Amino acid sequence: MAQSRTPVLHRDDPEKDPLVGHVKVTREDWLNLARNVLVQEGVGELKILSLSTRMGVSRSSFYWYFKNRADLLAALLDEWEARNTRTIVTHCEMPADDINAAVCNFFRCFVDPALFDRGLDFAVRDWARRDVQVNQRIEAADAQRLEAISAMFARFGYDAYDADIRARILYFMQIGYHAVELREPMEVRMSRLEGFLRGFTGREPTEDTIEAFRVFAMATEARP
Amino acid sequence: MAQSRTPVLHRDDPEKDPLVGHVKVTREDWLNLARNVLVQEGVGELKILSLSTRMGVSRSSFYWYFKNRADLLAALLDEWEARNTRTIVTHCEMPADDINAAVCNFFRCFVDPALFDRGLDFAVRDWARRDVQVNQRIEAADAQRLEAISAMFARFGYDAYDADIRARILYFMQIGYHAVELREPMEVRMSRLEGFLRGFTGREPTEDTIEAFRVFAMATEARP
DNA sequence: GTTTTTCTGGACAGGTGTGTCCATTCATGC
DNA sequence: GCATGAATGGACACACCTGTCCAGAAAAAC
Known part of the structure; x- marks a missing residue:
């Protein structure tokens, strides 16, 4: 075979698992x-x-680190679940002075792609359409996230019904924004959200999150 | 080959193209x-x-109706564009007494799956992630839809900036709702929206669409 | 320096997908 | 009743993907 051999991907961070011999790739490389x-x-x-x-x-290398293709997919799904859903839940549970600051914490999830990987979230959401197992996982994840957001509102005096409504508006709008603007460069999006966060903290706190949604929409709208 | 022959899909509506001979399937059958x-x-x-x-x-039958696989995909994409985006635009342009009734018209798009096929919309949105051509089409479609919603608000006195903000909140929330609740039975969703529409028209008109979003969230939230 | 363990390359068998060619079948028009 | 043309079935050539087997290279252990 005359195919030119591409250079091997060596690990850049050998801080973990230095006990392997003849290292060319690792399980992490496959996963990434x-x-x-x-x-x-x-x-x-x-x-x-x-x-x-x-x-x-x-190809043989793959079968050393994973049992088969399904094994790889399961690992990816576990990683997604631990990363995205846990990020949202922990951010919703962060201490805050008022509901506006709490909503602000929620938005922070989506600024750093290391916290919430929106591309991964939609990839899994799409995968779920074809796999019943995955579908159950993401339905559970959505329920867990909505529950966490709802509890966030409840902490600041909203009754269960109003908290649920607000949680759904907030979550649906966030997901919809990512679905539509998915391919927008991350720098653009980050600068907008950072601008939002700065402007938000400098304002008089409002007594409803409606204003927060309004400011968020301003921050994410297309024009400067 | 001992494979049992599955019964042929005959057309149920021979109102169009009765001039074909030896009809077993049609181009429409393939497309559906x-x-x-x-x-x-x-x-x-x-x-x-x-x-x-x-x-x-x-398989040979396919190549009679379509040049190749790409030809089929192009036909599907054209169909999607004509159906979903045009539905939203026409509903936004419907006459209405006030902005609340106009928003109500917008919501009506999503009640009837014959008007807006949400499953198709997300399938195309996902397809766009892998195909640059499709990506351009859906970006244009999103821009066109947002433009129509924004114009709807502008008709009722909102300046361009506020109209854009409201259009984005409304559209993102709608898309996000469909992304999360995609596999919810259509009857459940329809009964909710019908309930919303009834309750909405029976109310005093509010001077902002914020209330419309709130009622919409009530209508779509999980509990009865 | 040898042995052991870890990891990779190449080949095999089996399955599925595409596009093309041509003989064949069936409804229609004559 | 027969010729015409629309529509299909079956076969060929080619390509890609999976999982398995085993010989062998390279680091690690001794």
């Missing part, structure tokens, strides 16, 4: 590449042959 | 099945072999 492919091309395009050629490694 | 597969399983699973076996017809 697989996550990128999942986000950018979907589950259907997540193929072992494709991954191995991109890493410049034989 | 392909649309279902696109929505439920994604573009990646849209395979000619799979479609033909489901219709109980040879």
